[in-house]
Amino acid sequence: MTQCILVSGANGFVGNAMCKQAVHYGICVKGATRVRVEVPSCIESFEVGDINGSTAWTHVLRDVNVVIHLAARVHVMKDSEADPLTAFRAVNVDGTLNLARQAAVAGVKRFVFVSSVKVNGEFTAPGRAFTEADAPMPQDAYGQSKHEAEQGLRQLSSDMGMEVVIIRPPLVYGLGVKANFATLMHAVQRGWPLPLGSVHNQRSLVALSNLVDFIVTCITHPQAANQTFLVSDGQDLSTAELVRGLAQAAGVPARLLPVPVWALQAGASLLGKGDVVQRLCGNLQIDASKARSVLGWVPPVSVEEGLRRSMLI
Known part of the structure; x- marks a missing residue:
């Protein structure tokens, strides 16, 4: 068949x-x-x-x-x-x-x-x-x-x-992404100053192209049967590094203000936006080595290329 x-x-x-x-x-x-x-x-x-x-x-x-x-x-x-x-x-x-x-x-x-x-x-x-x-x-x-x-x-x-x-998957980004990631992209493109220069967290992401490639691998790979996988780009970023990467992809300067994380959290709590700042400042890392060891899968797209494709809007 x-x-x-x-x-x-x-x-x-x-x-x-x-x-x-x-x-x-x-x-x-x-x-x-x-x-x-x-x-x-x-x-x-x-x-x-x-x-x-x-x-x-x-x-x-x-x-x-x-x-x-x-x-x-x-x-x-x-x-x-x-x-x-x-x-x-x-x-x-x-x-x-x-x-x-x-x-x-x-x-x-x-x-x-x-x-x-x-x-x-x-x-x-x-x-x-x-x-x-x-x-x-x-x-x-x-x-x-x-x-x-x-x-x-x-x-x-x-x-x-x-x-x-x-x-x-963790957060998926790429052409047509919406929600908070799209808001961040648009802010970077417009050159808005962002108070994220002192955020040195680590977060795993996965480019749309990488996630789709992994799903395609799982369609037929015999070793994928009855398995659970975490999948990512394999390169974790701080929020500040993400902003710099988006700015580079868009060909604009990254305007990052070194506001202390505690000040961001305090201001966000007053505005009822604590969850948003918690996600911007917190760590969320995944170990995707099982996908490599069991399936031999390697992300075909780098973080830099993934961010560039996201900015094609």
Whole structure:
């Protein structure tokens, strides 16, 4: 049978790039979206409606060998839901396991689940990176829902024999990135002075191109079956170094003010922005050496090139 994959969330930041890259490698691609939206013209697209425990997937899964599950209720800083965990579970747990069960029944060989480093936790101690062997410690409803989905997938794999690959990326950046990373990019491009010159933390990131390349590796690599991987660029950056890298990519000077971290934290607390500053100043490092040792995977794109591609806007 010709290799054919299903990409859920095909219109998303990662999904769009995933579809294009898979087609580039000669893989047959089906793309699933919640509503009818524009997706890469090179793929066969399906509108499946809301993704939850009752979504029908049988017609989409016909002749599919591998599912790449990207669709999710994503993390937001200020959630308007009265019960965020229930809302996250409906999509990220029930929706994921419903698709996985139908995939197993349809004869899909492998289910690749893009989870999140938030399953491990929010921050690391200086010099201490997360690994796949660490006990999960999700700190919010999003991370908890991803953790529960991972647990359910492992049990389903044991019960039904379908191979499962779990990937936990940190912050993903690239062309079309949104949220806080996009805000930081625009501030750098506009030459705004940023009070981040004294932030000497260390954070792991992954370029969109690197994440997609790793997912492609996990489609067929025999050693990926039933494994969990953390993935990153392999070069951690402080927030100040990230700003300098973005400025270099944009061809503008980096305007960094050496404001003490304690002053940033105090000001942010007064403004109710403590979470934002905590993420800008805290450490979150991952050890992605398992991807190299088990799969022989090396990030094809450097941090510098990844930042340059992000700035092509």
